[in-house]
Amino acid sequence: MGVFNQAEIWLEEGDHEVEFGMVSLSFKTTITIITLLFLLGATGKSAQIPLFVWLPDAMAGPTPVSALIHAATMVTAGVYMMVRSNVLYHASDTASAVVALVGAGTAIVAGYIAVGQWDIKRVLAYSTVSQLGFMVTAVGVGAYTAAMFHLVTHAFFKALLFLASGSVIHGMEHGHHHLAHAHDGHGHDHDADAHDDDFDPQDMRFMGGLREKMPITYWTYLFGTLALAGIIPFAGFWSKDEILLDSLKAGLDDGHMEGYVGFGVLLVAAAFTAFYMWRQVSLVFYGKARHEAADHAVESGRVMTVPLMTLAAFSLGIGFINIPSGFPILSALFGEHRFANWLEESVTYAHGGTANLLLAALAVLVATIAIYFARSVYSDEAMVDLSQDPLEDDLHIRRVFGWANAKLYWDEFYFSFIVYPYQRAAKWLADVLDWQFWHDFVHERIIYRSYRGATDVLTEPVDKGVIDGSFNKLGDLTRQAASRVRLIQTGYVRTYALSVLFGSLLVIFLILFPVIRELLGI
Structure with missing residues (x-):
């Protein structure tokens, strides 16, 4: 019998106590503590508030690593752990509520920050953090199937987007190298290229017009974007819509406030997702090239484009493995919630979804409006000169964009209140406590000088005076x-x-x- 089965039995029996030495807690209280500690581990592993800042920085690694480790597998381990522990979370309303609020907060904060980023991979990094927030929220509202379903669909379209971004970066670097060789061929000296020293192949401000230069990369990127934005029939629509529906049901049917909060926040986060992704598509592929490197970019080779096309196909079709019951035509064509039925073998509280066409239409409408608004802001005319973001043209929005670009000053907050105080404390411990007090005062003054004084006494009066004197006299x-x-x-x-x-x-x-003594009688 496994741990989860035993936990179910104890929960059904009730009145179990867990003793920790002199402290005794009820079994449900113990489960709440355990699940909250699980959540703490998942915030680090799956990049949730407040431990999410490492993931965007990890995007400095190679693009295939980002696609596999930082988008599809490693960072989702925390979500997988909580889903597998669904028996424990189902038994703790408190822990589930905290999980839902943490996930929803992460989804909206990371989605907002992604709007203000210029690095093509950093946008996708914050998008990953935001989508992980969707999964964690799903766990919090009891939508364990939806959490795992979104984990699977996200793995395909986010891996696609990261690899496609790598193709874009590769094309930009190729164009930049072409310029360098062209300048060398025309006898240009080093100073002639000094203006190009700030070129960054990952900065979207240097891109533009790559739709014609890299058509395969563009279309596959478009597939990944539509899947991430939740546009039907792409994979992200099915999994994201199921999370939204289960969140709403948690509020309406079960009376859980975190369900309403999760639904509202995730709907706004979904709008952010569609907006920042179409902003990225516009900056990278539409308009005219804003740098000569983009103008000389070429499509990547088949070793890069074939995986992109494969992942694009999965980004379109993988969502059909879990069609909700009652969805017109597709539920009869592909079967109803097959993924949920398969998941029930290992997830006790897994359940299949039911189609809600009104909510599905609302989610698609929100995403479509966000895409339209993004394209309106980032039109071809607006992207001719990107000395500043088009959002900054409005003085009221400029500050809002500045906060997103500054990542809500999250790094500055950590440095000011955690890193720098920790460094100052470490420096004080090292210099004052360890060196000045422990080394100089305790070791040098108390121990060393006392030992030296004692040895001086033992050496001169005792050793030389008493011991040496006695033996010399002898x-x-x-x-x-x-x-x-x-x-x-x-x-x-x-x-x-x-x-x-x-x-x-x-x-x-x-x-x-x-003998003499005996003879003499003495």
Whole structure:
């Protein structure tokens, strides 16, 4: 019997207590503590508030690593852990509410920050954080199937977007290298290219017009964007719509406030998703090239485009593995919630979704309006000169965009209140406590000087005065006695014979002394 089965039995029986030494807690309270600690681990592993800042920085790695590790597999491990622990989360309303609020907060914050980024991969990084927030929210409202379904669909279209961004970067670098060789061929010196030193192949401000230069990359990127934005029939529509529906049901049917909050916040986050992704598509592929490198970019080779086309096909079709029941035509064509039925073998509280066409239409409408608004803002005319973002043309929106571009000053907050205080504390501990107090005062003054004083006392008065003096005196007495005794040594045979005679007589006397004593009656 596994841990989760045993937990279900204890929950059904009730009145179980868990003892921790002198402290005893109810089983449900213990489960709440355990699940909250699970959530703490998942915030680090799956990049949730407040431990999400590492993921965008990790995008400095190679694009295939970002596609596999940072979008599809490693970062979703926290979500997988919580889904597999669904028995425990289902038993703790408190922990589930906290999970839902953390996930919803992460989804909206990361989606908002993505609007203000210029790096093509950093936009996708914050998008990943936001989509992880969708999955975590799903766990919090009890939509365990929807969480895993979005994990699967997100793996395909986000891997596609990262690899496609790598294709874009590769094309930009190719164009930049072409310029460098062209300048070298025309005899241009190093100073002629000094103006190009700030070129960044990942900065979308240098791109534009790549739709004609890289058609395969463009169309596959478009597939990934529409899937991420939740446009029907792409994969992201099915999984994201199921999360929204289950969140709303958690509020309407179960009376959980976090369900209403999750639904409202995720709907806004979905609008942010569609907006920043179409902003990215516009900046990268539409309009005219804003740098000569973009003008000389070429399509990537088949070793890069074939995986893109494969992932684009999955981004379109993978959502059909979990069609909700009652959806016209498609539920009969592909079957109803097959993924949910498969998941029930390992997830106790997995359940299939039911189609809600009104909500689906609302979600698609929100995404479509966001895309239209993004294209209106980032029109071909507006992108001719990107000395500043078109959103900054409005003084009221400029500040809002500035906050997004500054990532809500999250890094500055961490540095000001965590990193720098920690460094100052570490410096104080190292310099003052460890070196000045422990080394200089305790070791040098108390231990070393006390030991040195004690050794000075033991060396001079005790060792040299008492011990050496005593043995030196004994040596002097021995030397004096030896100088007198050696006078016996005359070197004459007669003296030695006489000594032997006296010695022999003394020995004989000692031997006969008891007999003499008995004869004399002494």
